[in-house]
Amino acid sequence: MRPSSPAAPRRAAPSTLVGPVAPILADAWIDLADNARAACGHAGGVNGADDMQGLLPAGDIIVELARLASVPAERPGRLGVRLRGDAHLEAALAHLPRLGLIAVEFSTFRDGRGYSLARLLRQRHGFAGDLRAVGDVLRDQLDLMWRCGFTSALLRDRDPLAALAFARGLHRAPYQPGADATTPIWTLRRAAATRA
Amino acid sequence: MYRYDEFDAAFVRARAAEFRDQVARRLAGELSEEQFKPLRLMNGLYLQLHAYMLRVAIPYGVLSSRQLRRLARIARVYDRGYGHFTTRQNIQFNWPRLADAPDILDELAEVDMHAIQTSGNCVRNVTSDHWAGAAPDEVADPRVWAEALRQWSTRHPEFSFLPRKFKIAITGAAHDRAAVQAHDIGLHLHSGSDGRVMARVYVGGGQGRTPFIAALVRDHLPAEEMFSYIEAVLRVYNRHGRRDNIYKARIKILVAALGVDAFAREVEDEFQATRREAPGPPSEEIERIAAHFGPPPFLDAPARSSSFEQARLDNKRFARWARTNTHPHRAPGYAIVTVSLKPISRDMAPGDATADQMDVVADLAQRFSFDEARVSHEQNLVLPHVRLDDLPAVWRALDEASLATPNHGLVSDIIACPGLDYCDLANARSIPLAQAIAERFDDLDAQESIGELKIKISGCINACGHHHVGHIGILGVDKRGGEFYQILLGGRADERAALGVIAGKGLAGEAIPDAIERVVTFYLGVRRDERERFIDALERLGPEPFEEALYASV
Amino acid sequence: MWRGVMQVLTANRLSDGAVVYWAGDGAWSRRIEQALALDAAQAASAMAWALGDDRVVVAPYFVALAGAATPDARVRTRETLRARGPSVRVDYRTPAHADARRLGAGHVPV
Numbered sequence: 001m002r003p004s005s006p007a008a009p010r011r012a013a014p015s016t017l018v019g020p021v022a023p024i025l026a027d028a029w030i031d032l033a034d035n036a037r038a039a040c041g042h043a044g045g046v047n048g049a050d051d052m053q054g055l056l057p058a059g060d061i062i063v064e065l066a067r068l069a070s071v072p073a074e075r076p077g078r079l080g081v082r083l084r085g086d087a088h089l090e091a092a093l094a095h096l097p098r099l100g101l102i103a104v105e106f107s108t109f110r111d112g113r114g115y116s117l118a119r120l121l122r123q124r125h126g127f128a129g130d131l132r133a134v135g136d137v138l139r140d141q142l143d144l145m146w147r148c149g150f151t152s153a154l155l156r157d158r159d160p161l162a163a164l165a166f167a168r169g170l171h172r173a174p175y176q177p178g179a180d181a182t183t184p185i186w187t188l189r190r191a192a193a194t195r196a
Numbered sequence: 197m198y199r200y201d202e203f204d205a206a207f208v209r210a211r212a213a214e215f216r217d218q219v220a221r222r223l224a225g226e227l228s229e230e231q232f233k234p235l236r237l238m239n240g241l242y243l244q245l246h247a248y249m250l251r252v253a254i255p256y257g258v259l260s261s262r263q264l265r266r267l268a269r270i271a272r273v274y275d276r277g278y279g280h281f282t283t284r285q286n287i288q289f290n291w292p293r294l295a296d297a298p299d300i301l302d303e304l305a306e307v308d309m310h311a312i313q314t315s316g317n318c319v320r321n322v323t324s325d326h327w328a329g330a331a332p333d334e335v336a337d338p339r340v341w342a343e344a345l346r347q348w349s350t351r352h353p354e355f356s357f358l359p360r361k362f363k364i365a366i367t368g369a370a371h372d373r374a375a376v377q378a379h380d381i382g383l384h385l386h387s388g389s390d391g392r393v394m395a396r397v398y399v400g401g402g403q404g405r406t407p408f409i410a411a412l413v414r415d416h417l418p419a420e421e422m423f424s425y426i427e428a429v430l431r432v433y434n435r436h437g438r439r440d441n442i443y444k445a446r447i448k449i450l451v452a453a454l455g456v457d458a459f460a461r462e463v464e465d466e467f468q469a470t471r472r473e474a475p476g477p478p479s480e481e482i483e484r485i486a487a488h489f490g491p492p493p494f495l496d497a498p499a500r501s502s503s504f505e506q507a508r509l510d511n512k513r514f515a516r517w518a519r520t521n522t523h524p525h526r527a528p529g530y531a532i533v534t535v536s537l538k539p540i541s542r543d544m545a546p547g548d549a550t551a552d553q554m555d556v557v558a559d560l561a562q563r564f565s566f567d568e569a570r571v572s573h574e575q576n577l578v579l580p581h582v583r584l585d586d587l588p589a590v591w592r593a594l595d596e597a598s599l600a601t602p603n604h605g606l607v608s609d610i611i612a613c614p615g616l617d618y619c620d621l622a623n624a625r626s627i628p629l630a631q632a633i634a635e636r637f638d639d640l641d642a643q644e645s646i647g648e649l650k651i652k653i654s655g656c657i658n659a660c661g662h663h664h665v666g667h668i669g670i671l672g673v674d675k676r677g678g679e680f681y682q683i684l685l686g687g688r689a690d691e692r693a694a695l696g697v698i699a700g701k702g703l704a705g706e707a708i709p710d711a712i713e714r715v716v717t718f719y720l721g722v723r724r725d726e727r728e729r730f731i732d733a734l735e736r737l738g739p740e741p742f743e744e745a746l747y748a749s750v
Numbered sequence: 751m752w753r754g755v756m757q758v759l760t761a762n763r764l765s766d767g768a769v770v771y772w773a774g775d776g777a778w779s780r781r782i783e784q785a786l787a788l789d790a791a792q793a794a795s796a797m798a799w800a801l802g803d804d805r806v807v808v809a810p811y812f813v814a815l816a817g818a819a820t821p822d823a824r825v826r827t828r829e830t831l832r833a834r835g836p837s838v839r840v841d842y843r844t845p846a847h848a849d850a851r852r853l854g855a856g857h858v859p860v
Contacts, residue, residue, distance in 0.1 A: 112357025247767035
């Protein structure tokens with residue numbers, strides 16, 4: 001193996017919330033489970049507190065899976081949850097009807113567990129709210145994410161518009177069906193054969 | 197064989213165009229190396245010891261003459277005039293320039309080829325029996341399913357970032373020539389009671405640092421359900437496979453950790469859902485693919501050929517080659533031909549072919565083998581459908597091109613990874629050692645009398661040279677003072693797959709040919725008769741006396 | 751003549767992957783004979799240069815020279831092969847006729 005050399009520091013790109021077609025400009029969700037935000041003091045204390053009802057801000061909030069049960073049902077505003085790749089999915093399922101958003105965290109772009117979580121939530125458990133990819137999300141993966149059922153992504157890219165155009169250019173017709181409405185090649189072929 | 201339709205062609209062209217854009221951005225400084233590296237790896241472009249290396253997929257080892265000629269052209273125009281066929285039925289070019297890589301991918305796309313998923317933690321090139329469609333013991337044609345799996349796994353939305361790489365092999369014959377039990381998933385097709393094609397499913401095989409023979413998890417899976425079943429296996433693996441330690445990330449570790457039964461139950465539960473949610477290609481798609489793999493228009497030939505028999509009587513060299521490198525075919529009057537890429541020579545590496553040699557084989561495939569050639573995981577080429585009458589002409593052409601070494605399955609037909617001569621990961625060299633061993637046994641009579649003996653050499657623990665499943669396996673180890681090798685005995689990669697056991701301490705490279713010669717001499721002394729192969733005698737007597745012979749004078 | 755931790759900086763050229771050695775003043779050479787022997791301070795500034803513009807070379811690293819804290823056998827063999835090209839056959843070798851003696855490697859036979 002090649003002896004390691006000092007790596008260039010990873011260039012931190014800002015995050016932009018995007019949908020499959022365009023950046024999402026109006027986003028009401030407050031991510032209380034985002035450790036980065038918490039560290040910056042935006043939601044200080046929330047992650048650590050067990051009885052946190054009194055601390056919850058108004059509006060649409062995203063909380064950790066472990067906090068979900070303690071959020072009062074009568075609370076105004078929508079509720080979302082943040083799942084890590086190793087999340088115990090079954091624990092979230094009981095709350096599915098009250099969830100408007102599920103944020104699935106990619107700890108690095110190599111961590112592919114979120115793709116499975118997304119398909120399970122969409123295809124097996126019928127989750128109909130916003131499914132959001134967060135964490136280390138690269139433009140080269142957006143098409144995979146849309147196909148697994150994600151509807152938004154917190155994209156790390158210096159040029160989000162170029163990134164979206166790039167992602168749209170990736171393989172318009174996939175071979176296999178996914179969780180989205182893209183028509184797979186297997187079906188297109190049948191249609192082409194019928195036309196012929 | 198399979199030909200791309202408009203959809204396949206568009207997919208591969210789009211991918212090549214995308215990479216052209218990425219390379220241009222990299223060379224212009226718009227992408228850093230850190231950003232670019234995963235993108236080039238997704239297109240099979242590695243940075244090796246000396247230069248870039250481009251790994252091109254040869255799906256299930258099948259090549260048309262046009263494709264093989266194109267590989268020759270790429271070797272000639274963009275590389276140094278040769279390529280290396282690998283144990284994964286791929287070809288590697290050792291010296292491409294980054295700036296040329298987009299042109300190479302375009303050239304490949306023109307002939308229905310690509311380098312997609314030849315790297316990365318995704319489903320890699322699906323490998324198969326290099327005698328598919330030709331072997332007399334074939335029950336079902338694995339190429340149909342291998343092609344369907346190729347399509348199914350190509351840029352799979354869920355399984356492109358698995359914990360680690362994932363290798364699927366499939367065979368459809370009684371005798372397993374594809375080493376399916378040494379793969380993450382091995383599929384062995386057989387015929388169900390009602391004549392349906394069924395699959396025996398093995399999971400969790402693999403070599404590397406912690407070798408495992410795969411466990412049987414399903415005996416009778418209807419073949420058309422393999423897609424949902426594999427989806428279930430991959431989902432369990434993707435969710436629960438380890439991601440914290442690269443050496444424990446393969447599915448074999450998960451299967452071992454959960455236990456085969458618990459793993460199989462979990463997959464079965466998942467499968468009950470995936471068969472509804474993700475049913476795999478529709479039956480007409482399988483039929484469409486199968487239509488590409490119908491038998492070629494074999495001539496109604498007699499089972500014996502008098503011109504072939506006469507040529508054997510007239511020419512001893514031809515007769516020897518016909519004995520070792522031709523094999524019975526399912527169609528009367530035809531033979532399967534092994535094109536040896538293992539010359540007993542210091543001039544060529546095992547599995548290497550020059551551009552000129554590739555052209556020779558392409559011409560022969562076109563004239564004599566219904567336009568088809570194959571790549572075997574044993575790093576040879578195959579002409580799958582040659583008329584007995586044509587064998588003398590085929591032999592003469594191969595012989596002229598140094599491609600007729602009569603050593604199929606013999607001691608000099610050695611599998612060897614590129615080793616430290618090329619590879620950035622290797623501990624020791626493999627190729628010169630393979631050459632030295634082959635040279636030691638350069639007497640063809642002796643080789644033939646020794647009989648089947650599979651030597652497999654890896655330059656490091658990653659085991660690309662399959663040393664764990666060689667009758668004699670050789671592993672380059674990292675040791676002070678020079679290149680050292682460990683020897684393993686008793687591995688096999690067929691339907692009775694087994695892992696070799698390490699036989700004592702490592703030896704210096706210079707000592708290896710002597711040691712191999714001693715153990716072979718010992719075998720010749722103890723075998724019951726000429727039909728008892730090296731591996732049979734070893735299994736009958738146990739490895740200990742063979743180990744003693746290995747180290748006799750050390 | 752090589753004392754202490756003298757080393758050379760090597761990398762692969764971005765455009766074609768060729769093995770190159772730091773020859774000083776922003777220059778890279780295909781020939782190990784032209785590699786500059788670097789002390790610790792020179793090494794740091796050479797590496798900074800290499801990492802500073804990754805349009806020229808990729809994956810830079812240091813190799814200790816013969817007589818320095820001697821690299822182990824595997825590293826020596828590896829670096830000899832890297833400097834000379836594959837040992838498999840003569841016409842595969844790196845055209846620069848690289849002289850790898852500076853790495854302390856002699857003939858590498860099997």
